[in-house]
Amino acid sequence: MLTPLFSSKLLIVLFFGTLFGLILGVLPGLGPTTGGALILPFTMTLDPLSAIVLLTSIYCAGTYGGAITAVLINTPGTPAAAATCLDGYPLAQKGEAGRALGMATVSSTVGGIFSVIILVFFAPLLAKLAYEFGQPEYFALAIFGLTMLSSIGEGSPIKNLIAGAFGILISTIGKDFMTSIDRFTYGINELSVGIGFIPVVVGLFAISEMLTQSTLLDQVFKRVALKAVKLPTKDDYKKTWKTILRSSGIGSFIGVLPAEGGTVASLIGYSEAKRFSKNPEEFGKGSIEGIAGAEAANNAATGGAMVPTLALGIPGSATTAVILTGLIIHGVRPGPDLFREQPDFLYGIFGAMLIANVLFFIFGFFGAKVFARITLVPNKILWPMIFAVSVCGTYSLSQSIIDVWIMLFFGVLGFFMRRFGFSVVPVIIGLILGELVEGTLRQSLVIFDGNWLMFLTRPIALTFFILSLIALAFPLLRSKKQKK
Amino acid sequence: MNNVRNKKRANKSLPFFFKDEFKVSFIIVFISIILLISTFSFDIVPPILNRGIQPATFPKALLILIISLTLIIYYLSIKNPWKMGKKLPKTFFLTLLSFLIFVIISKALDFFLAISVLSIFVSYNWGERRIFYLLLVSIIFPILVFIFFETILGLRFPPGIITNLYYY
Numbered sequence: 125m126l127t128p129l130f131s132s133k134l135l136i137v138l139f140f141g142t143l144f145g146l147i148l149g150v151l152p153g154l155g156p157t158t159g160g161a162l163i164l165p166f167t168m169t170l171d172p173l174s175a176i177v178l179l180t181s182i183y184c185a186g187t188y189g190g191a192i193t194a195v196l197i198n199t200p201g202t203p204a205a206a207a208t209c210l211d212g213y214p215l216a217q218k219g220e221a222g223r224a225l226g227m228a229t230v231s232s233t234v235g236g237i238f239s240v241i242i243l244v245f246f247a248p249l250l251a252k253l254a255y256e257f258g259q260p261e262y263f264a265l266a267i268f269g270l271t272m273l274s275s276i277g278e279g280s281p282i283k284n285l286i287a288g289a290f291g292i293l294i295s296t297i298g299k300d301f302m303t304s305i306d307r308f309t310y311g312i313n314e315l316s317v318g319i320g321f322i323p324v325v326v327g328l329f330a331i332s333e334m335l336t337q338s339t340l341l342d343q344v345f346k347r348v349a350l351k352a353v354k355l356p357t358k359d360d361y362k363k364t365w366k367t368i369l370r371s372s373g374i375g376s377f378i379g380v381l382p383a384e385g386g387t388v389a390s391l392i393g394y395s396e397a398k399r400f401s402k403n404p405e406e407f408g409k410g411s412i413e414g415i416a417g418a419e420a421a422n423n424a425a426t427g428g429a430m431v432p433t434l435a436l437g438i439p440g441s442a443t444t445a446v447i448l449t450g451l452i453i454h455g456v457r458p459g460p461d462l463f464r465e466q467p468d469f470l471y472g473i474f475g476a477m478l479i480a481n482v483l484f485f486i487f488g489f490f491g492a493k494v495f496a497r498i499t500l501v502p503n504k505i506l507w508p509m510i511f512a513v514s515v516c517g518t519y520s521l522s523q524s525i526i527d528v529w530i531m532l533f534f535g536v537l538g539f540f541m542r543r544f545g546f547s548v549v550p551v552i553i554g555l556i557l558g559e560l561v562e563g564t565l566r567q568s569l570v571i572f573d574g575n576w577l578m579f580l581t582r583p584i585a586l587t588f589f590i591l592s593l594i595a596l597a598f599p600l601l602r603s604k605k606q607k608k
Numbered sequence: 609m610n611n612v613r614n615k616k617r618a619n620k621s622l623p624f625f626f627k628d629e630f631k632v633s634f635i636i637v638f639i640s641i642i643l644l645i646s647t648f649s650f651d652i653v654p655p656i657l658n659r660g661i662q663p664a665t666f667p668k669a670l671l672i673l674i675i676s677l678t679l680i681i682y683y684l685s686i687k688n689p690w691k692m693g694k695k696l697p698k699t700f701f702l703t704l705l706s707f708l709i710f711v712i713i714s715k716a717l718d719f720f721l722a723i724s725v726l727s728i729f730v731s732y733n734w735g736e737r738r739i740f741y742l743l744l745v746s747i748i749f750p751i752l753v754f755i756f757f758e759t760i761l762g763l764r765f766p767p768g769i770i771t772n773l774y775y776y
Contacts, residue, residue, distance in 0.1 A: 280681065285673075296667045307650055504735050508727035511723070516723075516757050525714065525719070535707070
């Protein structure tokens with residue numbers, strides 16, 4: 125599995141990817157999705173494997189990096205580390221920041237490695253299964269993916285569905301890929317090629333975050349002092365090993381489902397850790413199990429989210445949507461054929477994720493104190509710099525100034541979406557799945573001679589439709605149960 | 609909890625057209641209707657070329673779905689009002705204004721001049737007063753970015769009064 129990585133160039137890429145991912149994870153407001161989108165233009169100078177290794181190492185390390193600020197300044201570096209704040213910061217306030225970060229580092233590494241094992245075993249199986257899929261099955265699968273966003277995504281399920289539908293709508297802008305008819309172009313030539321993924325991602329994540337930061341200038345972070353990260357004690361391991369394993373399983377499973385990956389996984393991992401704990405009353409006051417539950421789950425979601433991304437070409441999270449774009453830009457088409465034709469490439473990705481998990485353990489263990497200092501860079505200096513990189517990165521992909529304006533438009537839109545409780549992640553997933561949804565629907569209707577009912581004669585498609593209905597009904601059932 | 613309750617109560621006391629729920633739903637529905645109307649102007653493909661459905665059918669279905677879901681969230685918000693966000697500070701509007709200035713300068717004068725102007729404008733309005741840091745974000749960093757993209761990625765930036773000095 126590691127053989128394709130035995131090249132000094134790839135190891136250097138992996139090293140810097142992990143380092144960069146950690147820095148992105150530590151900085152509140154940035155994260156692996158924004159970072160991945162910003163770095164995507166730079167990957168054009170690399171070969172496909174190096175490019176994807178860079179993106180995946182940023183993904184793994186960035187997810188862990190969020191825990192450092194969650195523990196030390198009570199602000200999650202990434203949304204996936206929100207649950208870590210609940211117990212990480214109280215424990216740090218008790219003078220045990222080193223112990224809290226030690227547990228976060230160990231559980232993140234175990235969760236991450238566990239999920240890579242799941243990825244290695246399940247991605248090929250899913251890819252084999254995908255050989256049975258025709259256009260109707262892919263359509264049903266994409267619909268299932270979108271409905272899952274409503275049921276297990278963060279926030280209001282209906283708002284998530286609106287955001288997902290909006291994402292698909294954006295994908296229809298430009299020339300219709302089947303008939304070359306212009307749609308929503310309004311005579312603007314640049315729009316006839318459609319709206320690129322990068323301007324939308326950078327706008328929705330980086331620029332909208334810049335606007336959010338402009339509203340938080342009076343915020344003061346209280347940083348807890350950290351002497352050194354401490355490895356968990358025997359007693360800590362005894363208390364948490366079951367939680368770590370359970371959360372790793374939960375995280376990997378949630379990661380496979382198209383949703384907000386690590387964010388949802390960590391919340392479920394945390395609440396399950398509390399439910400199974402012998403000391404649930406300690407949660408929220410600095411429970412070591414709480415940190416383990418949240419951190420193992422969010423890092424386990426990384427490998428899980430790569431399963432559908434590589435096997436089916438359907439992203440399991442916003443960051444894997446960026447990785448998927450990276451694959452497409454570099455001419456690699458994810459799906460079952462990738463497993464048959466380029467096994468070395470895949471093993472390279474699996475190996476890179478494994479090494480990235482080990483590397484961030486080392487960096488986190490020895491360097492958490494240094495990384496925590498990065499948060500001292502003032503926003504008034506950091507964000508104008510991020511703006512410059514965002515603008516140039518967005519411009520560079522197709523050398524179009526229109527892309528930069530689209531990025532700004534989506535930045536403003538993303539800010540208001542978040543302000544009114546709409547998640548931006550479904551927009552990204554919708555945008556990337558849009559062409560698949562429309563293309564497979566139209567091709568299926570050609571196969572079925574326009575008879576919609578024929579979808580119900582395909583067992584796999586029917587199964588996905590039933591699962592979609594369950595996914596749509598799930599939030600309703602959940603809110604009824606909560607009311608009881 | 610009390611804060612959330614107070615905010616909800618405050619939101620409830622407003623006339624319906626001032627509430628966030630109404631404003632947001634209205635804007636979504638309004639824009640969706642305009643887009644829906646524009647789909648009727650899409651070219652219609654003759655049956656021989658038409659694969660499955662007309663090019664306008666899919667966007668139409670999506671827009672109808674968005675309108676329907678928006679009406680549902682508005683209906684639900686009558687029973688369960690949204691939390692009211694904090695009033696946006698002056699710095700937000702200044703940052704927004706800086707985007708507008710960026711668009712104008714990048715179109716009319718120069719792409720990199722626009723980045724520099726935005727950087728210094730944002731940094732200053734966000735509270736930075738130290739000359740070195742203002743120069744760092746507005747001149748030194750954009751130059752480094754320019755050199756990096758130009759030499760490593762081989763990118764050619766759009767012509768402008770400053771960029772032309774480098775190219776010609």
